[in-house]
Amino acid sequence: xxxxxxxxxxxxxxxxxxxxxxxxxxxxxxxxxxxxxxxxxxxxxxxxxxxxxxxxxxxxxxxxxxxxxxxxxxxxxxxxxxxxxxxxxxxxxxxxxxxxxxxxxxxxxxxxxxxxxxxxxxxxxxxxxxxxxxxxxxxxxxxxxxxxxxxxxxxxxxxxxxxxxxxxxxxxxxxxxxxxxxxxxxxxxxxxxxxxxxxxxxxxxxxxxxxxxxxxxxxxxxxxxxxxxxxxxxxxxxxxxxxxxxxxxxxxxxxxxxxxxxxxxxxxxxxxxxxxxxxxxxxxxxxxxxxxx
Amino acid sequence: xxxxxxxxxxxxxxxxxxxxxxxxxxxxxxxxxxxxxxxxxxxxxxxxxxxxxxxxxxxxxxxxxxxxxxxxxxxxxxxxxxxxxxxxxxxxxxxxxxxxxxxxxxxxxxxxxxxxxxxxxxxxxxxxxxxxxxxxxxxxxxxxxxxxxxxxxxxxxxxxxxxxxxxxxxxxxxxxxxxxxxxxxxxxxxxxxxxxxxxxxxxxxxxxxxxxxxxxxxxxxxxxxxxxxxxxxxxxxxxxxxxxxxxxxxxxxxxxxxxxxxxxxxxxxxxxxxxxxxxxxx
Amino acid sequence: xxxxxxxxxxxxxxxxxxxxxxxxxxxxxxxxxxxxxxxxxxxxxxxxxxxxxxxxxxxxxxxxxxxxxxxxxxxxxxxxxxxxxxxxxxxxxxxxxxxxxxxxxxxxxxxxxxxxxxxxxxxxxxxxxxxxxxxxxxxxxxxxxxxxxxxxxxxxxxxxxxxxxxxxxxxxxxxxxxxxxxxxxxxxxxxxxxxxxxxxxxxxxxxxxxxxxxxxxxxxxxxxxxxxxxxxxxxxxxxxxxxxxxxxxxxxxxxxxxxxxxxxxxxxxxxxxxxxxxxxxxxxxxxxxxxxxxxxxxxxxxxxxxxxxxxxxxxxxxxxxxxxxxxxxxxxxxxxxxxxxxxxxxxxxxxxxx
Numbered sequence: 006x007x008x009x010x011x012x013x014x015x016x017x018x019x020x021x022x023x024x025x026x027x028x029x030x031x032x033x034x035x036x037x038x039x040x041x042x043x044x045x046x047x048x049x050x051x052x053x054x055x056x057x058x059x060x061x062x063x064x065x066x067x068x069x070x071x072x073x074x075x076x077x078x079x080x081x082x083x084x085x086x087x088x089x090x091x092x093x094x095x096x097x098x099x100x101x102x103x104x105x106x107x108x109x110x111x112x113x114x115x116x117x118x119x120x121x122x123x124x125x126x127x128x129x130x131x132x133x134x135x136x137x138x139x140x141x142x143x144x145x146x147x148x149x150x151x152x153x154x155x156x157x158x159x160x161x162x163x164x165x166x167x168x169x170x171x172x173x174x175x176x177x178x179x180x181x182x183x184x185x186x187x188x189x190x191x192x193x194x195x196x197x198x199x200x201x202x203x204x205x206x207x208x209x210x211x212x213x214x215x216x217x218x219x220x221x222x223x224x225x226x227x228x229x230x231x232x233x234x235x236x237x238x239x240x241x242x243x244x245x246x247x248x249x250x251x252x253x254x255x256x257x258x259x260x261x262x263x264x265x266x267x268x269x270x271x272x273x274x275x276x277x278x279x280x281x282x283x284x285x286x287x288x289x290x291x292x293x294x295x296x297x298x
Numbered sequence: 299x300x301x302x303x304x305x306x307x308x309x310x311x312x313x314x315x316x317x318x319x320x321x322x323x324x325x326x327x328x329x330x331x332x333x334x335x336x337x338x339x340x341x342x343x344x345x346x347x348x349x350x351x352x353x354x355x356x357x358x359x360x361x362x363x364x365x366x367x368x369x370x371x372x373x374x375x376x377x378x379x380x381x382x383x384x385x386x387x388x389x390x391x392x393x394x395x396x397x398x399x400x401x402x403x404x405x406x407x408x409x410x411x412x413x414x415x416x417x418x419x420x421x422x423x424x425x426x427x428x429x430x431x432x433x434x435x436x437x438x439x440x441x442x443x444x445x446x447x448x449x450x451x452x453x454x455x456x457x458x459x460x461x462x463x464x465x466x467x468x469x470x471x472x473x474x475x476x477x478x479x480x481x482x483x484x485x486x487x488x489x490x491x492x493x494x495x496x497x498x499x500x501x502x503x504x505x506x507x508x509x510x511x512x513x514x515x516x517x518x519x520x521x522x523x524x525x526x527x528x529x530x531x532x533x534x535x536x537x538x539x540x541x542x543x544x545x546x547x548x549x550x551x552x553x554x555x556x557x558x559x560x561x562x563x564x565x566x567x568x569x570x571x572x573x574x575x576x577x578x579x580x
Numbered sequence: 581x582x583x584x585x586x587x588x589x590x591x592x593x594x595x596x597x598x599x600x601x602x603x604x605x606x607x608x609x610x611x612x613x614x615x616x617x618x619x620x621x622x623x624x625x626x627x628x629x630x631x632x633x634x635x636x637x638x639x640x641x642x643x644x645x646x647x648x649x650x651x652x653x654x655x656x657x658x659x660x661x662x663x664x665x666x667x668x669x670x671x672x673x674x675x676x677x678x679x680x681x682x683x684x685x686x687x688x689x690x691x692x693x694x695x696x697x698x699x700x701x702x703x704x705x706x707x708x709x710x711x712x713x714x715x716x717x718x719x720x721x722x723x724x725x726x727x728x729x730x731x732x733x734x735x736x737x738x739x740x741x742x743x744x745x746x747x748x749x750x751x752x753x754x755x756x757x758x759x760x761x762x763x764x765x766x767x768x769x770x771x772x773x774x775x776x777x778x779x780x781x782x783x784x785x786x787x788x789x790x791x792x793x794x795x796x797x798x799x800x801x802x803x804x805x806x807x808x809x810x811x812x813x814x815x816x817x818x819x820x821x822x823x824x825x826x827x828x829x830x831x832x833x834x835x836x837x838x839x840x841x842x843x844x845x846x847x848x849x850x851x852x853x854x855x856x857x858x859x860x861x862x863x864x865x866x867x868x869x870x871x872x873x874x875x876x877x878x879x880x881x882x883x884x885x886x887x888x889x890x891x892x893x894x895x896x897x898x899x900x901x902x903x904x905x906x907x908x909x910x911x912x913x914x915x916x917x918x919x920x921x922x923x924x925x926x927x928x929x930x931x932x933x934x
Contacts, residue, residue, distance in 0.1 A: 011405050011473075012483040021400035022412050024393040025458065031438075032431055032453040033419045039430035097317045100310035107311070113565055114318045119575075120560035122512035122530045128537065128553050129324040132331060138546065140327060143342040171324065176575070183576060203306075232423050236514035240534050254425050258515065261429045270429060277426045285420070471666030474633050475727075479680030480654035489679070493670040 037278070043271035055268075062272035071248065072256075072273075079231070079252045082166060086234075087226040090170040091219070094177030099207065101178075102185040112182065119175040123233055127240030130168035154242070158249025161242045165250050168241065169234045176229075177222050184218035185211065224288045228281070253277055325557070332356070332550035339546045351547065359551040372552050375529040378447075379511055380559070382528055385448040386510030387503050394457035395495065399487055401458075402465040403473070420455040424516055432519045442526045447517060451510065457502055460578050464498050465491070501574030504567045508560045529556040581767055582644035582657075582734040583609045584630060589639035591625050591791075599625040601791040603639075607735075607769055607784070612761050615771045616778040617788035618814070624739055626788070627771045631737050632656050644734060654683075659728035660737040664744060665720045667712040667727075673699075674708040677727045691730075698729040701760070718749045725760070738770040742777060754780055775815050779803070787811050809929035812856045812922060818886060820922070821862075823894040825855035833923065836892030837871050837914075842921040849932045854924040859886065859899040861920030870913035873898070 044062055046055040066072045101111045118126070133141040136153045145152045154160040188211060196210045212219075235254050238244060244251035244259060251259070257277065261270030327346075331339050334349035363371045401413050424431060431450050440446030468491070476486045517528045527535070533556060536549045564571050584607040591600040600622040607613045615623040628634040630641060632653035641648050648656050659680075667676050674695055681691045699705045702722040712720055721741060728736055738757075742750045758781050761768055772778055778785050779799040787794045787802060787810075795807040806812035812820045825833040831844040835855050865871075875887040875898075885902040888895070898914065923932040 012403055012486075014404060014483060015406070017483060018400040018404035018406045018409070021396040021404075025397040025416060026412065028393065028449060028453045029416060029419055029455075031434065032450040033422070033427070034415075036427040036430035036434055037422060039433070040427045043430065093317075097314060100313040100317075104310040104314060111314045111318065113568060115314075115321060116568070116571075117561045117564050118321060120508050120512075120564040121557050122514065122560075124512075124514045124530050124534055125553050125556045126324075128533055128549065129328050131537075132546070132550065133324060133327055138340050138342045138344075140342065140344055140346070171321065174321065179572060179575060183572075232425050235425060236512075236530070239514070240537075257426070258428065262519075267429060274426045274428075278422055281422060281426065469664060469666060471662040471664055472668065474631075474653070475660070475662060475666040475668070477633065477653045478631065478658070478660055479727075480683035481679075485683065490668055490670075496670075 040271045040274045040278075043267055044275045045268075046271075047268050058268070062268045063276075066269060066272055066276070074248065075251050075253055075256050078162070078248075078250065082162065082169075082234070082250075082252060083227050083230040085166045086169045086173060086230050087223055089166065090173040090177050090226065091222060093170070094174045095181050097174070098178050098181035098185055099211070101182055112179075115178050116175040118172050119179075121172060123169075123172060123236030124240040125236075126168050126172045127237040130164060130171070130237075131241045134164050134167075154246075156246055158246055161246055161250050165234070165238055165241055168237050169230065172237070173226060173229055177226070180218055180222055181215070184215050188214050221288070224284055228284060231277070231281070253280075325554075328550045328553050332547050332554055334547060336545055336547055339550075340544075355547045355551045356555075359548050359555065363548075370524040370527060370532065372529060372532060372555055374525055375527050375532040375552075376555060376559075378526060379528040379530065379556075381444055382447045382513065382517070383507045383510035383559075385444060386451050386513075387506035389448060389452045390454075390457045390506050391499055391502055393452065394455075395461050395492075395499070396487075398458050398461035398465055399491060402462055403483065403486075416455045416458050418455075419453060420459065423454075424451060428515060428519065431516075435520055440520070442521055442523045446520045447526070447528075448510070450520075451513060451516060456578050457506070460502060461495070461498070463577070464495065468494060497570065497573070498577070500567070501570040501577065503574075504563055504571045505574040505578060507563055511560045581609050581765065583607065583642075584735055584767060584769065585640075585642040586626075586630070587640045587642075589626065589629065589641060590637045591622070591629060591634065592637045599791055600629070603788075603791075603793055605786060605793065605796065607767060610765050610767055611783045612758070612768045612770065612781055613784045613786060614778040614782035615769065615786050615788060616775060616814075617773065617794075619773055621788045622791040623771045623773075623788050627737055627739055627769060630735070630769065631658055631660050657734045658737055659731045659733040659735075660739065661721075661724045661728050661741045663740045665712075665724040665741075667720060667723055669712055672709050672711060673704065673715070673723050673726075676712065676723055677730050680727065680731055694730040694732070695726075698726040701729065701763075702726050717745050718753060721745065721753055725757075729760075729764070734767065736766050736768040738768065740771055740773070742772070743774070750777075757781065775817070779815075787814065789814075805931070805933065806856075806922065807931050807933075809854055809856065809924040809931075812924070812931075816858055818859050818897045818899065820856045820858050821894075821896045822854055822856050822924075823891060823896075824926075825853045825923070827851060827853060831918075833921070836890075836894045837896075837916075840916055840921055841918040842923060843919050846934060847923045847932045848934045849923045852926045853932065854926050854929070856922035856924060857916060857920060859897045860884075861917060862896075862898045862900075863915050863917075864900055865913040865915040868913060870915045872911060873914050874909060874911050876909065 045057055045059060047058040047061060097115060101108050101115070104111060121129075131139070133139045134152075134154060136142050136146070136155060142152055151157075152160055154164045192214070193206060193210060196206045201209060231252070232254055234252065235258070238250055238252065238255050242250045244255045253273065254277065257270050257273045260266045260273065330346060330348050331344060332355055333352045334344055335351055338344055338349065359371075360373045361371045397416065401409060435441065435446045435450060438446075440449070472490060473486065476490055481489060512530060513528070514530050517531050518534075521527055521531070529552065533549060533552045536552065537544050586603055586605045589600055589603045590598070592598050603622075603626060615626060617623045625634060629636050630643075632648065632651060636649050643656060643658065668679065671679065677695045677698060678691050681694065695708075696705070699708055702725060704719060704722050704726060707715060707719060707723075712723065715723065724741065742753055745753060754777055770777075770781060782799050784796065785799050785802050786796050789810045795802050795811045797805075802811055803815055806815065806820075809822065813822065823835050823837070825835040827849050828834045828839060831841055832839050833842055833849075833853065833855055840855070871891070873887075873889055873891070875889045877888040879886040879888070880902060883902060884899050887898045887900065889898070890896055924930065925932055
């Protein structure tokens with residue numbers, strides 16, 4: 006990973022590294038280790054003193070059915086968002102790849118939601134689906150379907166999934182389009198000459214060749230649901246109603262700030278860290294494989 | 299390319315147009331809502347065409363603020379967001395480009411250790427260490443300051459890896475030619491590396507500007523004063539009060555204003571945006 | 581201008597790979613010396629050590645009167661032309677050539693004068709304001725040489741500069757480099773794996789193999805009197821025919837082709853040897869005498885014709901003038917001039933010349 010031709014200097018390289026290492030040390034390593042340390046502490050009600058309790062915060066978490074529920078919610082949320090946004094994005098990308106004229110314009114018209122802040126996306130969707138003022142909500146109700154995300158947990162989860170999907174489609178679309186465009190035309194043409202129909206070409210040639218992109222995006226989408234949907238949830242439901250839309254990250258935030266349970270919040274942070282490191286490791290293994298492709 | 303014949307030629311265009319319409323619909327509705335008075339929007343019977351009070355709403359939003367909540371004019375928030383996004387983008391780019399340069403072009407003890415120290419930060423977003431980070435920022439007296447808003451978000455490795463990746467593609471011979479031409483490391487950096495990195499810097503700036511602009515959790519914690527709010531958290535604060543009091547036209551106008559800068563950046567600098575997005579993920 | 585003197589140069593990479601083993605070489609002032617060898621033979625490493633881009637493990641490198649082992653590349657008073665040209669992509673042609681002079685604080689007027697002179701010498705005046713990417717391969721090559729020329733260095737170093745050009749351009753640029761050398765008369769060291777380049781450009785060819793020098797000599801010399809089996813097989817196309825042999829008596833060696841006379845005043849040999857004969861030194865015999873040979877395949881090259889066949893089990897190639905018709909698979913008789921028979925040690929491969 007290093008150049009053949011390098012410079013020799015004793016202090017300069019350290020000087021160049023210093024700003025970044027300083028920022029990383031103060032705002033990354035120090036807080037991360039604090040989180041780890043805090044996860045072993047139990048604070049009293051006033052936050053005045055704390056005792057070292059080993060793994061008590063962790064064992065309490067794993068004994069808490071609420072924590073499992075949050076895990077399940079996060080998992081369901083992740084599967085729905087990933088499934089929905091990946092398939093819609095793939096559909097659009099395949100069409101954009103086919104549209105010889107105007108592919109660039111379609112790309113422009115489809116990628117901008119990436120730039121919308123999650124919290125703002127939440128506001129847009131709550132405005133459409135809020136039961137009393139949402140235009141779309143009124144439409145749904147006029148069809149005779151009961152719809153109230155403020156009271157019904159499933160409705161709330163659907164709403165959060167829709168908003169999160171809306172924001173993520175553009176990202177997936179971009180990567181799918183890039184993946185499709187990197188498939189050699191000749192391969193597809195050969196398949197056409199071999200008598201494969203359009204649909205068959207998609208399932209037997211295009212999708213297998215696209216599978217590295219799909220794997221990559223699945224991991225990215227899971228990480229997205231874990232962390233980047235915080236703003237969406239906070240703007241739309243605040244984890245409610247009755248915790249139906251509470252994800253793991255939201256719980257860290259909620260328990261630490263509003264619940265005042267820093268020890269448990271820290272323990273949750275540590276569990277999340279382990280989860281993310283695991284996901285990243287999978288991603289790296291996969292990237293290595295992609296290189297070998 | 300396998301050409302399509304007959305009707306199937308139009309299928310992609312039809313599908314894409316439907317897609318574009320669905321993607322754009324929430325924003326269109328948001329715009330429409332921002333131009334109707336509160337009593338029209340709040341009963342769920344809002345028409346689907348723009349209303350009469352476009353200028354009033356946006357003037358009020360920008361310079362007066364929502365009467366329902368913080369009363370902070372959104373113009374201030376826009377300035378805050380802009381400063382935050384720019385400082386995060388430029389700060390990250392500058393500390394990353396020099397650290398990547400150091401790791402790639404020098405040989406020194408603990409080089410790999412330093413690289414890994416930076417690299418690991420890639421794995422843990424700020425959300426998972428949010429309270430300890432908040433506490434440190436508070437201890438350092440960074441609450442309600444631009445430094446507090448930005449510096450902790452600069453602590454990550456994406457940009458460093460991005461530049462390292464790029465530097466590895468600069469041919470070794472260019473360094474050697476520079477050496478023969480009498481250029482030392484810093485001269486090589488200014489005369490060759492920096493000019494060659496121009497498009498990469500632009501690409502990264504676009505991505506990081508959006509990243510900074512859209513920050514939510516961290517600004518909520520670190521700012522307490524209304525005049526330090528960014529626009530993204532400002533919106534949220536406008537709708538926490540009871541529904542009836544929410545001035546939806548102002549909220550929606552704020553949402554439009556919050557989307558406008560990053561979306562403009564993406565659309566106008568699309569080439570760099572795409573490149574930045576694809577390259578930082580490697 | 582300066583002489584380059586290398587004595588007992590070695591390069592060992594971390595990990596123990598020995599790229600250059602004990603090389604001593606004098607590049608006379610004003611000469612055009614070509615380092616020739618297959619890839620991985622250490623020729624590029626040697627050049628890069630002269631440039632100062634690689635450190636020298638042991639030995640001494642002298643440019644002019646100065647030992648330069650510890651001197652930075654920029655201060656060695658050398659210029660180098662890289663294989664991929666290494667032009668600064670963001671600078672104009674003019675700036676590419678001027679950059680090194682600017683870094684040395686050369687006065688502006690002087691820089692301008694030198695750049696324009698070099699540009700006219702290389703016929704690239706019209707491109708001075710262009711960026712390298714707007715140039716063709718040959719033009720980039722010229723700019724790379726221009727960048728070297730403006731420096732007015734004591735020594736020019738060329739690291740396979742023609743290998744990125746297409747075959748036709750390579751021939752043109754080769755001639756041009758030689759012409760330029762004749763004009764500037766600067767000491768030049770040129771690395772290549774292409775023997776034709778070496779033969780046409782060099783005053784002095786240095787044939788390298790596995791980190792060592794196999795032979796130093798004028799192009800004609802290394803062709804006519806290869807010092808080892810390696811040189812014999814590396815230089816000349818098609819390669820020299822090699823076959824086992826046994827000295828029957830002084831002046832006669834027994835080979836699969838029969839008993840062949842050799843020049844016993846030149847070679848001192850006994851017992852088993854390796855016999856080398858160039859394809860172009862084997863001729864068709866006029867009469868019914870001579871070595872019996874059945875061509876299996878004929879290749880027409882225009883002026884010459886290559887006949888592939890074998891003596892016993894040893895495959896041989898013969899190059900004869902392409903006149904008349906040759907029928908494959910038809911027996912013919914051959915003659916070999918005793919002066920064209922080379923003898924090499926069977927074990928060491930060194931020439932057995934006295």
